Amino acid sequence: MAFPQAKVEHDLLCAISPDSTWDAVIVLASDVNSIDNPKLVQQIMQHQKVDARIGRETVLMVSPDVAGGRLVFAPVGSLQRDMDDVRRIADAAKQAVLMAREAGAMNPLLVLGALPDSSAFVHALEVAYLAACQALWQPLEAREALNESEIEPIKTIGLYSASPVDCDWLMAVEAGRRLARDLCGTEPERMSPPQFAEYCQLAFADSAVKVAVISDDAILRRDYPLLHAVARASTHVERHQPRVIRLEYTGQGAIENTLLLAGKGITFDTGGADLKTDGHMAGMSRDKGGAAAVAGFMLSLAKYQPKGVKAIAEIGAVRNSIGSDAFVADEIIPSHAGVRVRIGNTDAEGRLVLADLLSHLREDALHAVSPSLFSVATLTGHAARAYGPYTAYVENGAARQADCGNKLCELGDLWGDPGETSRLRREDYDFVRPRSKADDILSSNNGPSAVTARGHQFPAAFLCIASGLDKHELSSELPLPYTHVDIAGSGVEGGDWQHSKPSAAPVTALAARYMPKG
Structure with a gap:
């Protein structure tokens, strides 16, 4: 029962660089301004000039300056209302990881934008990983009848976090x-x-x-x-x-x-x-x-x-x-x-x-x-x-x-x-x-x-x-x-x-x- 393994990255600059081991960067954020990385912001805003969908829906961008040349920006929508919860991030992660998979990525990196100062989002990164795994799962009958590595090609999902993440717990x-x-x-x-x-x-x-x-x-x-x-x-x-x-x-x-x-x-x-x-x-x-x-x-x-x-x-x-x-x-x-x-x-x-x-x-x-x-x-x-x-x-x-x-x-x-x-x-x-x-x-x-x-x-x-x-x-x-x-x-x-x-x-x-x- 193989599934994407979780791996934490603490150095974002190294993780998103073109020579890193990741082959796609997935950014989950409310908007561009909530992304705390000038390089990613520059790449997204540059594409926004020619693609009005950016910021409104999940979009894959060709970006030679980031890992794998693939940059996916998935807006999570509002997180400030009483009704908003961590599933906003989960939904965006599902869409984004499927888009990265269809583009050929096998080892994408998840990056979150700034989140509200609320306990409701304390596990947002881990939830994004679990949601991605949910989206990538293929039925047992399909895996047994077809080539499992082809229909479930993603092997590892990177999690950028400045804080420790218990990957053993998450993968269990x-x-x-x-x-x-x-x-x-x-x-x-x-x-x-x-x-x-x-x-x-x-x-x-x-x-x-x-x-x-x-x-x-x-x-x-x-x-x-x-x-x-x-x-x-x-x-x-x-x-x-x-x-x-x-x-x-x-x-x-x-x-x-x-x-x-x-x-x-x-x-x-x-x-x-x-x-x-x-x-x-x-x-x-x-x-x-x-x-x-x-x-x-x-x-x-x-x-x-x-x-x-x-x-x-x-x-x-x-x-x-x-x-x-x-x-x-x-x-x-x-x-x-x-x-x-x-x-x-x-x-x-x-x-x-x-x-x-x-x-x-x-x-x-x-x-x-x-x-x-x-x-x-x-x-x-x-x-x-x-x-x-x-x-x-x-x-x-x-x-x-x-x-x-x-x-x-x-x-x-x-x-x-x-x-x-x-x-x-x-x-x-x-x-x-x-x-x-x-x-x-x-x-x-x-x-x-x-x-x-x-x-x-x-x-x-x-x-x-x-x-x-x-x-x-x-x-x-x-x-x-x-x-x-x-x-x-x-x-x-x-x-x-x-x-x-x-x-x-x-x-x-x-x-x-x-x-x-x-």
Whole structure:
């Protein structure tokens, strides 16, 4: 999994000189006056005399006096308004690096203009690098079918900075983001449940993360009954059979935080017996974005190896197929935690997979140091409807008391991986209440979440109950912070789940919060 390596330059004059090792200079700035280098200013203003686009849009200039003879000026627009954030720089970096690539550059240098005196832009250079890597990523199928070095030719991205930059941390994050994009964005046969597990095993080979894969049908039926029910119609097809992937990282030194993450890995979602119609099945190979993000974050930990952190992840890689053995609405299935779940709609399958994973992680949390639990999933259209392209963090009481969601949002803003916090209410628990003594909880209603009131909150209430986490509220002897992370709106760029690039959200936000720099 090659990707552009980050390298810091502290001497700008040497870095931009024609005899340097860089072959393009990319300048990201609000305007020419904010560029603190007379040579670059002179070059840009000279071209501005013959090209009125300069300063209004991203432009490539032929400049023999700079490295590689290529100078790209990408205006970032206003950075002074209340609504402006570091994504202005990320957007400009994406356009500029693609232009440099098309011009033949393989080792461009990023240079930032002056920034507002605000903490909002403290990581602007690193965000520009991550954005460039995002723009340059090509799908796994393309890299395997074509010449990878031709479709991803850029090898190194230079970062001009007068201050130190932790490139090891930055590349560890990008390694995780790249794995997340590969796992999420790959078509359902190439990344079927067994292939998903194999790709994880390959990614974590000889790393600081231990990998265990459960494939035995009898064990899955016994220990992950809800997950197995979702997979039931796929079990007779060997290449579609379910997998549970367990990843464990233990940092050196005394453990200060234990992270327990459940990832929804629906490798293809037909909707099951409640079949998706009217073309809504297209893009459902990306319903594994939550699992992909969890695996990506774990790889970032493996690469950087922070001290004092322990992380355990369980990923459910499952195909929600339609067939003669498909599970159906009205079935009552006990969860791993012993909660009798009445199925309301088979297209609400992700919460069933997550509930069993969370129940196992809950058992790990009982003996862990400072545990925090997360479920990460492309779960509801309502999250996208409510928050657009932002990750939704839905907290239980203990997580809210620990300010978990707000801290992730604050750091996500600084790192270009933004989110919004949400909270559980009594209506959410009431929504999934049992309607008779025959069951303990209803999995869902039978309507689209996007038009259901509190459509992204009530699934978190279901997960609390079905996994047994409702026994660990603030009033209990052992409160357990739990945050449900819905990336249905943030998991791909632009909201096109069939064609857009996976964003790898919320890998960067998680790394910023729980992977302290050395």
